[in-house]
Amino acid sequence: MQELIHTMIRVLDEERSLAFYGALGFGEIGRSRVGGDTATVIFLGLPGDGGRLELTLNDGRTEPYEIGEGYGHIALTVSDGMDAELARLAEHGIEPERPPYEAYPGGPRICFVRDPDGYRVELLERNPVDAFGTAG
The missing domain is CATH 3.10.180.10 (2,3-Dihydroxybiphenyl 1,2-Dioxygenase, domain 1)
Known part of the structure; x- marks a missing residue:
């Protein structure tokens, strides 16, 4: 692959x-x-x-699709900071499931929004994989 x-x-x-x-x-x-x-x-x-x-x-x-318990989310990094992004999305009627938070100490701030079909989309201030370096 x-x-x-x-x-x-x-x-x-x-x-x-x-x-x-x-x-x-x-x-x-x-x-x-x-x-x-x-x-x-x-x-x-x-x-x-x-x-x-x-x-x-x-x-x-x-009829709505069953998303299933195996689906997790799509993840996107935000370019202008989480607070600015959430303010911009609110203008489109898109609100986070809950306020932004760190999933682990020192991790990026994250929050989730849902699309019209219920799919979760994770918003991150930075890509946590960047801390791992490049595979190779």
Whole structure:
């Protein structure tokens, strides 16, 4: 394996999902019809990056998906500090599950928001993996 290229989640409402992820800084990179023309996939990316998030809309689906206990979250670092980011997101009606906190002493401040389908998105002031150095 060489690279993790994207994560896919199934969503019900295209407009609400695009508005949510747009507020997080994602832009649409491309879309196509798949599955014998039974679903639409929309690839989203952050500025300067590729299509890292795939939203899949299955035609005719109206019932919410069961997220399941195995799903955890998508994680994003914030660029202007946690407080500024949360203030900006609040303008879009996006509120954290609880106030930012350190998951462990000296760790980055984090908090979680939920997308319109209930998927958790973790916001971090810095990438905790940076403390580990590079693998190699």
